[in-house]
Each structure stands twice: as structure tokens, then as C-alpha cells.
Amino acid sequence: MVLASLTPLSAVARAGARSSAFQSRRFLAQVVNAKGHDQSTPSSYKVVVVGGGSAGLSVASTLAETLGNKAVAVVEPSDVHYYQPLWTFVGSGLKTFDESKMAMSEVMPEKAQWIKDSVASFNPKQNTVVLANGESISYDYLVVAAGIQTNWGKIKNLPETLGKNGVTSNYSAQSVQKTDEFIKAFKGGNALFTMPSTPIKCAGAPQKIMYLAEEQWRKAGIRSQTNINYFTGLGKIFAIDKYANELLKICKKRDLNINFFTDLTEIKPESKEAVFNILAGEAKGTTLTLPYEFLHVTPPMGAPEFIKSSPLSNADGWVDVDKETLRHNKFSNVYSLGDCSSLPTSKTAAAITAQSAVLKNNLLGDIYGDNQVAKYDGYTSCPLVTGSESLILAEFSGYTGQPQETFPFDQSKERFSTYLLTKEVIPEIYWKSMVKGTWDGPAKYRKLFGVV
Numbered sequence: 001m002v003l004a005s006l007t008p009l010s011a012v013a014r015a016g017a018r019s020s021a022f023q024s025r026r027f028l029a030q031v032v033n034a035k036g037h038d039q040s041t042p043s044s045y046k047v048v049v050v051g052g053g054s055a056g057l058s059v060a061s062t063l064a065e066t067l068g069n070k071a072v073a074v075v076e077p078s079d080v081h082y083y084q085p086l087w088t089f090v091g092s093g094l095k096t097f098d099e100s101k102m103a104m105s106e107v108m109p110e111k112a113q114w115i116k117d118s119v120a121s122f123n124p125k126q127n128t129v130v131l132a133n134g135e136s137i138s139y140d141y142l143v144v145a146a147g148i149q150t151n152w153g154k155i156k157n158l159p160e161t162l163g164k165n166g167v168t169s170n171y172s173a174q175s176v177q178k179t180d181e182f183i184k185a186f187k188g189g190n191a192l193f194t195m196p197s198t199p200i201k202c203a204g205a206p207q208k209i210m211y212l213a214e215e216q217w218r219k220a221g222i223r224s225q226t227n228i229n230y231f232t233g234l235g236k237i238f239a240i241d242k243y244a245n246e247l248l249k250i251c252k253k254r255d256l257n258i259n260f261f262t263d264l265t266e267i268k269p270e271s272k273e274a275v276f277n278i279l280a281g282e283a284k285g286t287t288l289t290l291p292y293e294f295l296h297v298t299p300p301m302g303a304p305e306f307i308k309s310s311p312l313s314n315a316d317g318w319v320d321v322d323k324e325t326l327r328h329n330k331f332s333n334v335y336s337l338g339d340c341s342s343l344p345t346s347k348t349a350a351a352i353t354a355q356s357a358v359l360k361n362n363l364l365g366d367i368y369g370d371n372q373v374a375k376y377d378g379y380t381s382c383p384l385v386t387g388s389e390s391l392i393l394a395e396f397s398g399y400t401g402q403p404q405e406t407f408p409f410d411q412s413k414e415r416f417s418t419y420l421l422t423k424e425v426i427p428e429i430y431w432k433s434m435v436k437g438t439w440d441g442p443a444k445y446r447k448l449f450g451v452v
């Protein structure tokens with residue numbers, strides 16, 4: 001019954017034989033729905049995918065290809081699709097912003113219907129979603145892939161300060177280029193980098209930019225007049241000890257001060273000061289105020305509000321799915337993956353490669369009456385860039401807390417090869433394969449290299 005290694009492509013192949021029967025059923029549905037509606041945008045679909053980001057497109061591409069023209073709708077308000085993992089490189093001038101983006105129309109699966117709007121609410125008992133424009137769209141199956149919400153407003157004065165006077169963040173398309181500009185303009189003084197205590201996407205990104213900035217300031221000859229401090233709301237520098245231990249050694253060697261259990265709460269733009277809450281230890285409950293010349297902020301994040309307030313959410317606001325099958329715990333025709341899901345693993349695009357394979361297998365299994373269930377094992381990865389020629393390639397399962405590496409060498413050591421892989425090869429895989437639904441992660445290479 002369980003096929004942990006089953007790829008979605010095998011499910012797609014099984015599905016292929018049955019898809020023509022579905023095509024004719026779908027056509028009927030579309031004609032019925034066409035009454036009173038524009039026939040090119042029916043109000044009913046076999047599958048509705050909410051979000052055209054990394055997760056939504058990797059699922060929608062395969063489903064649209066398998067189920068045929070306009071059986072699948074993708075609700076996505078944005079004109080632009082971003083490959084956000086590149087923003088670490090953009091923020092340090094190693095890639096251009098343009099390389100991280102593509103017009104949504106270019107990456108939207110040809111056979112899917114793009115509904116260019118936001119979902120405002122869910123009615124899972126009626127199998128409908130309501131759009132921001134008030135229109136209702138019905139589905140047989142729903143996939144929720146709307147990403148995580150960045151809560152800029154939770155840090156006092158951050159929205160109005162971002163992108164000005166040394167305050168920046170790689171977590172926004174609007175400010176990521178400012179990071180590069182401010183790093184290059186920096187003349188020494190206090191440089192602060194923050195990581196909140198909330199869940200975030202890519203938990204390594206808040207510190208990667210610190211390593212890259214430090215390298216630039218060292219090369220520019222201003223390192224001796226620069227104090228670098230990293231403030232994290234958490235008690236560890238990275239969740240997995242194997243990588244955390246190496247990162248701590250690097251910080252010690254490069255004189256980077258790591259401060260645990262400290263959460264940024266306020267920016268004072270006039271005096272150029274950052275205010276932190278101390279979350280643990282003897283000073284718990286007090287605040288710390290520090291002047292800055294450069295401040296890279298990772299904002300607090302959380303579940304999107306429209307999911308939080310819906311019947312689909314768990315107590316923390318995430319889409320409440322089974323951690324192995326990705327099926328909703330209450331509504332069996334609803335699935336979720338990626339940053340907005342309750343899956344208890346690190347939120348990355350890499351995790352989505354494995355999640356989307358499982359989800360597509362199980363959803364297509366539902367449609368075609370196939371009960372070969374695939375299970376997600378919590379795989380995720382964080383390429384920890386430590387310089388312009390070095391990287392620690394963390395790969396692990398968020399479910400076991402154990403490394404799950406692809407290559408037959410110790411990935412916790414800094415390497416140029418994994419740096420090149422992350423900067424040059426993985427982006428190619430992303431645009432040419434992941435958004436097209438044909439990349440289901442490195443599991444098969446792990447087998448090839450004899451790692452498992």
C-alpha cells in the first residue's frame with residue numbers, strides 16, 4: 001500500500017490511459033458552467049490551485065498536463081513569479097534581480113486557466129473558493145499553496161524605514177537590491193543582522209547575507225572598524241547540530257557575534273537605533289537598544305490571514321494537512337504544500353520538490369481510483385552560503401532532525417562545488433524543470449551515489 005519512493009511521474013503514466021475519459025466529463029462540466037459565464041473562464045474546475053509560486057506551479061504543471069485543457073485553474077494575483085532563493089545572491093551583488101524573476105504568463109502552465117485574482121475565503125463544505133472580486137469558483141479538488149505572510153508591520157517603524165538609511169531586507173522584492181547597495185556604501189561601524197523567533201521561509205537566509213557582507217567588508221579593508229552582530233530570537237544558530245557546529249566555528253573564526261533569544265521589535269530611524277526584546281536568561285523581559293550603520297532585517301512571518309481565518313487552518317493558522325500524505329485532516333479533497341502548510345519541516349523550495357511529488361501522486365490517485373499512497377519524509381535543504389566561493393549544503397529531514405545528504409562527502413564542510421551547484425545549476429533546474437513539474441528532488445541521486 002505504501003510507496004514512499006513512488007514518483008508522481010509513475011502516477012501520471014498510470015493516469016494517462018484514463019485521462020481521455022476524464023476529458024469528455026470535463027468538457028460537459030464546462031458547457032454546463034458556461035451558462036451565464038464567459039466560456040473561456042469557467043467557474044468550475046477539476047482542480048483549483050491557490051498560488052502560482054514555487055509550490056503551486058510545480059503541482060499545477062503536472063496536473064494540467066495530465067488532466068488536459070482548463071481542468072486546472074491557478075488563482076494567482078501577481079504578474080511576476082520570483083525564484084526567491086536567488087535573493088541571497090542578489091542582495092550581495094552576485095546575481096542580478098532580473099535573474100530571479102519571470103513574467104507569470106511565461107511560467108503559468110499552458111493548459112491551466114490562470115485566474116488573476118486573490119482567494120479571499122474558503123468554503124470547503126461547498127467545495128468553493130471566493131475570490132477578492134466576489135466571484136465564487138468551485139472545484140472537485142483543492143490545492144492550497146499560497147506561501148507564508150511576511151509581517152513587516154510587527155516591527156515598529158520597519159515599513160517606513162525599509163530601503164532607507166542602511167535598513168534593508170533580502171525578504172522583499174522591493175528591498176533586496178538595496179541590500180547590495182547598502183553593503184557597498186558601508187564605511188564601517190555597527191552592522192546588525194536579525195532573525196525573528198517566528199517560523200520563517202529559509203531559516204538560513206538571515207545569516208547567509210551576514211557571511212557575504214562580512215567577506216565584502218574584509219576585502220574592502222574596513223573589517224577592523226566594523227562590528228558585526230547577529231540577533232536571533234531562537235536558541236540555536238541552525239536547527240540541525242551537524243551544520244550548527246560548523247557555522248559556530250565560522251562565526252568564531254570571522255569574529256561574528258551571535259546573540260540568542262533576542263527579537264527585534266523596533267527601529268528608531270532618527271537616532272539609527274534598533275531595539276530588541278530579550279526572551280530568555282537573566283535579562284529576560286528587558287530590552288536592548290543598539291546603534292546601527294547597517295541593519296538587515298528578517299521580518300516576523302506567519303500563516304496568511306485568509307488561511308488563518310478559514311476552516312482549513314490548524315490552531316497556528318497553517319493549512320492543516322497530514323504530514324505524510326499532504327491531505328487535509330478534515331476535508332479529504334483538499335491538499336496543501338509549501339510554506340503555508342502545517343508540514344513540520346523547514347520551509348524551503350527544496351522541501352517543495354519532494355512534497356509536490358507526493359501530493360501529485362496522491363491527488364491523481366484519488367482522481368483515478370488508485371490507492372498507491374506516497375508519503376513525504378520531511379526532506380528539506382538549506383544551502384548555507386558562507387562566502388562568494390563557499391557553501392555548506394545542509395540537507396536533512398525536519399521530521400527526524402537527521403541529515404539526509406545527497407552527495408558521498410561530508411556536506412557540513414564549506415565547499416566551492418556545492419556553492420557552484422547552488423548558484424548556477426539549481427536555478428537552471430528550477431526554471432527548466434521544477435516550475436514545469438518535472439523535478440521531484442534529489443532522492444534518486446542519493447540512490448545513484450549510494451548514499452542510501
Ligand SMILES: Cc1cc2nc3c(=O)[nH]c(=O)nc-3n(C[C@H](O)[C@H](O)[C@H](O)COP(=O)(O)OP(=O)(O)OC[C@H]3O[C@@H](n4cnc5c(N)ncnc54)[C@H](O)[C@@H]3O)c2cc1C
Nearest residue numbers: 051053054055084085118119146147202338339348349350
Ligand atoms: C531571501 C530568501 C532566500 C531563500 N533561500 C532559499 C534557498 O536557498 N533554498 C530554498 O530551497 N528555499 C529558499 N527560500 C525559500 C523559498 O523561496 C520558499 O520556501 C518558496 O518560495 C515557497 O514556495 P511557496 O509556493 O510555498 O510560496 P511562494 O513561492 O512565496 O508563492 C506563494 C504564491 O501565492 C500567491 N498568493 C498569496 N496570497 C494569495 C491569495 N490570497 N490567493 C492566491 N494566491 C496567493 C503569491 O502571490 C505567490 O505567488 C528563500 C526565500 C527567501 C525570501
